Amino acid sequence: KTHPKVWVDFASFLFDIAKGDETRELMDKALKAVPRTEHVLLISQFAQMEFKKGSPERGRTIFDSVVANYPKRVDVWSVYIDMEVKHGDKRAVRRVMDRATDLNLSTKKMKFLFTKYLDYEKEHGTEASATAVKEKARDYIKRKAAS
Structure with missing residues (x-):
């Protein structure tokens, strides 16, 4: 439950079965469950998934937020x-x-x-x-x- 890979794999599965909205909600839950030290990596992986399987524009927005906070x-x-x-x-x-x-x-x-x-x-x-x-x-x- 606290390992980022579990959350990313589940999010990938949701994208694969065309449940992108649920995937976006999942990121918030994942951030509450994983240690803060893993947040940047987790958010980056969700952004990559958006680029690949969801909306590149949303992926871009997520990455923009991460690089603004962690330049x-x-x-x-x-x-x-x-x-x-x-x-x-x-x-x-x-x-x-x-x-x-x-x-x-x-x-x-x-x-x-x-x-x-x-x-x-x-x-x-x-x-x-x-x-x-x-x-x-x-x-x-x-x-x-x-x-």
Whole structure:
């Protein structure tokens, strides 16, 4: 009852039998049952499920809430970006990546985010969009060096 996987598996089952509304109610119950330390992971998994089996817009809303409350959680940003790449359009992907790379996180975390963004632009964008990401990364490095 207190393990997040049980709740996620049950929610997945409910989505599979077309009971999306019950799944959304289930998240509230799950959050009351699992330890607080598991909340971010649990909410992220419900958001992924919404993207895959329910409403991508609702999944987006859930992820937006999580990254607003936990902006330093690069693992959540990464999953959110992956879901947008898989289920969203280029504008949505870039919106999330721009938000993530506008943060002032550690150099290691920012390198991961900029690399992910640049890889996306090399594969799905243009030379100009890839150059824009490189320029944004250079600006970050300059800001970091100045502080």
